[in-house]
Amino acid sequence: MKYKSNFFFEKIFKTILKITSLIVIGIFILLFYSLVERSIPSLFQNGLEILFGTSWDPNFEIFGGAPAILGTLFSSAIALIFALPISLCIAIFYTEYGPVRLRPFISGIMDLLAAIPSVIYGIWGLWTLSPILKINFQEPIIASIGFIPIFSGPAYGLSIFLASLILTIMITPIISSISIDIFSKTPMHLREGMFALGATKWEVIKNVVFPFAKRGVFAATILGLGRALGETMAVTMVIGNSYLWPFKSVSLFASASTITSKIASEFPESVVNLIHNSSLISLALILLIISISINFVAEIISKKSVGG
Amino acid sequence: MNMRRTKDLLMKLTSTLITLIMAVPLLWIILDVIIKGASALSLDFIISLPAPFGEVGGGIGNAILGTLIINAMACVIGLPLGIATGIYLSEYSNGSKISALLRTAIDTLSGIPSIILGLFAFSLIVIRVGHYTALAAAFALSIIMIPVVSKATEEGMKTVSVDIREGAIALGLPKWVITIKIVLGIAKSSVITSSLLAFARISGETAPLLFTSLFSYYWPRGLNEPMASLQVLIYNYAMSGFESWVVKAWGASLLLMLLVLSINILVRRFSTKVG
Amino acid sequence: MSSNKLKVEDLSAWFYEKQVLNRVSLEFPDKKVIAIIGPSGCGKTTFIRCLNRMHELTPGARVRGRVVLDGKDIYTEMDAMEVRRKIGMVFQKPNPFPNMSIYDNVVAGLKLMGIRDKALLDKVVESKLREVGLWDEVSDDLRRSGAQLSGGQQQRLCIARALATEPEVLLMDEPTSSLDPSSTAKIESLVRVLKNHATVIIITHNVQQAARVSDYTAFLYLGDLIEFGETKKIFESPKNPLTEKYVTGRFG
Numbered sequence: 001m002k003y004k005s006n007f008f009f010e011k012i013f014k015t016i017l018k019i020t021s022l023i024v025i026g027i028f029i030l031l032f033y034s035l036v037e038r039s040i041p042s043l044f045q046n047g048l049e050i051l052f053g054t055s056w057d058p059n060f061e062i063f064g065g066a067p068a069i070l071g072t073l074f075s076s077a078i079a080l081i082f083a084l085p086i087s088l089c090i091a092i093f094y095t096e097y098g099p100v101r102l103r104p105f106i107s108g109i110m111d112l113l114a115a116i117p118s119v120i121y122g123i124w125g126l127w128t129l130s131p132i133l134k135i136n137f138q139e140p141i142i143a144s145i146g147f148i149p150i151f152s153g154p155a156y157g158l159s160i161f162l163a164s165l166i167l168t169i170m171i172t173p174i175i176s177s178i179s180i181d182i183f184s185k186t187p188m189h190l191r192e193g194m195f196a197l198g199a200t201k202w203e204v205i206k207n208v209v210f211p212f213a214k215r216g217v218f219a220a221t222i223l224g225l226g227r228a229l230g231e232t233m234a235v236t237m238v239i240g241n242s243y244l245w246p247f248k249s250v251s252l253f254a255s256a257s258t259i260t261s262k263i264a265s266e267f268p269e270s271v272v273n274l275i276h277n278s279s280l281i282s283l284a285l286i287l288l289i290i291s292i293s294i295n296f297v298a299e300i301i302s303k304k305s306v307g308g
Numbered sequence: 309m310n311m312r313r314t315k316d317l318l319m320k321l322t323s324t325l326i327t328l329i330m331a332v333p334l335l336w337i338i339l340d341v342i343i344k345g346a347s348a349l350s351l352d353f354i355i356s357l358p359a360p361f362g363e364v365g366g367g368i369g370n371a372i373l374g375t376l377i378i379n380a381m382a383c384v385i386g387l388p389l390g391i392a393t394g395i396y397l398s399e400y401s402n403g404s405k406i407s408a409l410l411r412t413a414i415d416t417l418s419g420i421p422s423i424i425l426g427l428f429a430f431s432l433i434v435i436r437v438g439h440y441t442a443l444a445a446a447f448a449l450s451i452i453m454i455p456v457v458s459k460a461t462e463e464g465m466k467t468v469s470v471d472i473r474e475g476a477i478a479l480g481l482p483k484w485v486i487t488i489k490i491v492l493g494i495a496k497s498s499v500i501t502s503s504l505l506a507f508a509r510i511s512g513e514t515a516p517l518l519f520t521s522l523f524s525y526y527w528p529r530g531l532n533e534p535m536a537s538l539q540v541l542i543y544n545y546a547m548s549g550f551e552s553w554v555v556k557a558w559g560a561s562l563l564l565m566l567l568v569l570s571i572n573i574l575v576r577r578f579s580t581k582v583g
Numbered sequence: 584m585s586s587n588k589l590k591v592e593d594l595s596a597w598f599y600e601k602q603v604l605n606r607v608s609l610e611f612p613d614k615k616v617i618a619i620i621g622p623s624g625c626g627k628t629t630f631i632r633c634l635n636r637m638h639e640l641t642p643g644a645r646v647r648g649r650v651v652l653d654g655k656d657i658y659t660e661m662d663a664m665e666v667r668r669k670i671g672m673v674f675q676k677p678n679p680f681p682n683m684s685i686y687d688n689v690v691a692g693l694k695l696m697g698i699r700d701k702a703l704l705d706k707v708v709e710s711k712l713r714e715v716g717l718w719d720e721v722s723d724d725l726r727r728s729g730a731q732l733s734g735g736q737q738q739r740l741c742i743a744r745a746l747a748t749e750p751e752v753l754l755m756d757e758p759t760s761s762l763d764p765s766s767t768a769k770i771e772s773l774v775r776v777l778k779n780h781a782t783v784i785i786i787t788h789n790v791q792q793a794a795r796v797s798d799y800t801a802f803l804y805l806g807d808l809i810e811f812g813e814t815k816k817i818f819e820s821p822k823n824p825l826t827e828k829y830v831t832g833r834f835g
Binding site: 006009010013014016017018020021022023024025027028030031034035037038086089090092093094096097098106108109110111112113115116117118119120121122123124126127128169172176200201202203205223226229230231232233236237260263264267268280281284287288291292294295299 | 312313315316319320322323324326327330331333334336337338340341344388389392393395396400406407409410412413414415416417419420421422423424425427428431432435451454458482483484487488508509511512513514515518519522539542543546547554557558561564565568569572573576
């Protein structure tokens with residue numbers, strides 16, 4: 001009797017687990033299905049315009065996504081260019097040069113920076129950082145080297161530059177925490193082998209730690225990139241949401257759009273116009289494809305790094 | 309030799325300086341939100357409805373309540389699914405096709421930008437229901453929770469050694485009892501930790517709410533209705549440009565930051581491993 | 584005794600509060616092989632890591648006393664990098680740099696010193712690999728990764744790497760403990776030749792190995808230097824009963 005009831009419960013338990021797994025798989029498949037379904041009207045009407053078109057005017061049903069797509073790629077790339085060296089420096093300080101006592105503080109700072117909601121980065125960027133940067137950074141630069149197109153005026157406080165800066169602050173904790181983990185795993189016997197040859201700390205970092213951590217840091221960078229590409233609130237609040245950049249002005253200080261800022265700022269009003277709504281969702285689909293392929297690459301690389 | 313030592317010193321200085329500089333934005337944001345937000349805070353601010361436009365006073369009580377209701381619903385959907393799939397992957401998968409697919413689903417979901425989850429909930433639920441609803445918001449947020457909790461559950465359970473499992477098997481216990489009572493019991497702390505962190509994470513998520521629960525100026529009247537939330541309130545009020553609203557946005561930011569950071573700090577203090 | 588290369592005076596070492604070496608004093612004669620023996624945990628490794636200032640890399644490590652190389656205190660009158668260049672080290676586990684080729688492994692130390700002269704580096708690679716008996720085995724492809732070699736070959740590569748900077752003292756921390764008997768034999772015969780260039784200080788947990796390769800032997804026990812002298816005397820007529828017990832294999 002007891003054996004039978006156990007068998008029964010075992011079966012029920014397994015079935016429940018299987019059903020929940022199928023639900024999650026279902027959600028996953030449905031996600032793609034419904035985004036594709038909602039994108040179809042736009043894809044039919046706009047065709048490749050959604051990828052390459054440079055203007056966007058719902059009144060005339062013109063939906064060119066290029067400025068938003070480029071804005072997404074560009075702001076994320078700039079953020080990465082700053083965040084990667086900063087993160088490496090933090091990881092170097094944490095694992096090599098800094099006193100062990102400081103470690104909990106550094107990881108605390110990184111964890112809290114990563115935890116702050118993006119809408120709070122947004123309000124801070126919009127009302128605190130933007131006016132300060134406009135007066136003390138953008139305007140002096142425009143006044144001195146404004147003849148170079150990418151630094152030309154006028155100074156929009158809310159700009160692709162500000163968005164990239166805030167993205168840098170937001171993704172640095174991600175890249176640096178993973179880098180710290182990987183740096184700490186550098187085998188002691190390799191470090192010591194290099195020290196025993198009379199190497200300085202920096203030479204040990206360069207010759208032993210970096211080669212060891214290379215792949216993992218790359219995967220971390222891709223992860224940070226994925227986060228930057230999909231970041232919505234902070235970017236929407238500080239980028240200005242105009243379609244100026246990069247076809248009407250190439251200035252870093254011009255306001256611009258990203259895929260996410262376009263969607264967040266126009267979605268509610270788009271609900272009344274199927275093509276408009278569908279075009280925004282096809283932008284989301286493009287973002288989804290970009291971010292999935294990037295995560296896929298990171299996955300492959302980090303799996304390989306386990307072996308070497 | 310001198311050149312080499314200079315380089316070493318230079319790297320030491322640079323890395324020290326950069327690390328110190330990264331503390332600046334954190335302190336700046338926290339202090340800024342505290343200073344600007346504190347002036348808005350009062351009991352009235354926390355418990356009353358927003359004042360009609362043009363009138364002074366009013367609060368954000370409905371948004372606080374809304375965030376808590378939406379989060380609670382998201383937990384109701386997300387936690388069981390996250391924990392169950394974690395158990396499945398750790399204990400019952402045996403390399404089956406379902407588990408491979410499930411793993412792909414969970415890994416991919418964890419990398420999908422949250423705004424897309426909001427659009428998904430919009431397309432799937434809001435369009436079909438015909439109006440904005442907090443249920444769709446909870447659904448979108450629960451998809452954020454699932455991978456976090458599932459991965460932590462699986463990892464926590466996988467750390468349980470063969471010795472302990474064999475000890476339990478030797479007592480004649482059936483597998484489902486061993487899984488729930490012993491293995492999950494040992495993995496309990498990573499399940500709780502990850503659930504708390506996932507809760508903190510969704511408390512700050514705004515993009516998924518924009519197209520689902522939207523906003524409301526009234527107290528929540530039902531779950532299948534548009535609902536105010538702290539996150540959307542901060543966005544709307546901050547972007548409005550009206551000074552009195554921006555002050556309220558700072559006040560709301562202070563409350564939201566306290567909620568999110570205190571959960572994070574508590575979790576960090578009480579667990580050695582933060583997933 | 585001939586001239587003394589390295590002098591240790593009153594050396595004590597700690598990890599946090601735990602003392603692992605207790606006021607050890609001894610003098611290492613030049614161009615000889617000196618074996619350090621003693622049961623595990625006696626402080627052998629810590630002792631030789633104090634001789635090239637590797638001990639201080641470990642968190643919580645502390646040292647007191649003097650270590651004098653050719654009349655200069657390595658702790659107060661020399662810089663750690665300089666010390667480690669003059670006093671080379673070979674580790675228990677072979678540790679060729681996996682991201683470098685065989686060639687680059689041998690000249691890693693020279694490259695750190697800024698030597699880029701290709702002809703010179705080529706010459707060093709060949710002569711050092713010949714010296715450790717690896718040249719014939721690897722000369723067909725020096726661009727291979729050092730990590731692809733067998734354990735014994737890796738260890739000889741690490742010895743070549745340590746020798747490339749022409750150290751005056753070579754520290755070896757149980758260099759054969761992870762190797763098979765034939766690799767061990769090759770390294771032992773190598774050690775006997777190495778003393779032509781440098782003072783070799785070798786830790787071994789195998790007393791027979793100490794008897795085979797060394798001219799002098801130091802016996803450490805629980806952080807104390809129990810006895811130091813010519814290997815022959817240590818093995819044939821030890822003064823201290825503890826030494827006698829250890830070399831005859833009666834405790835361990």
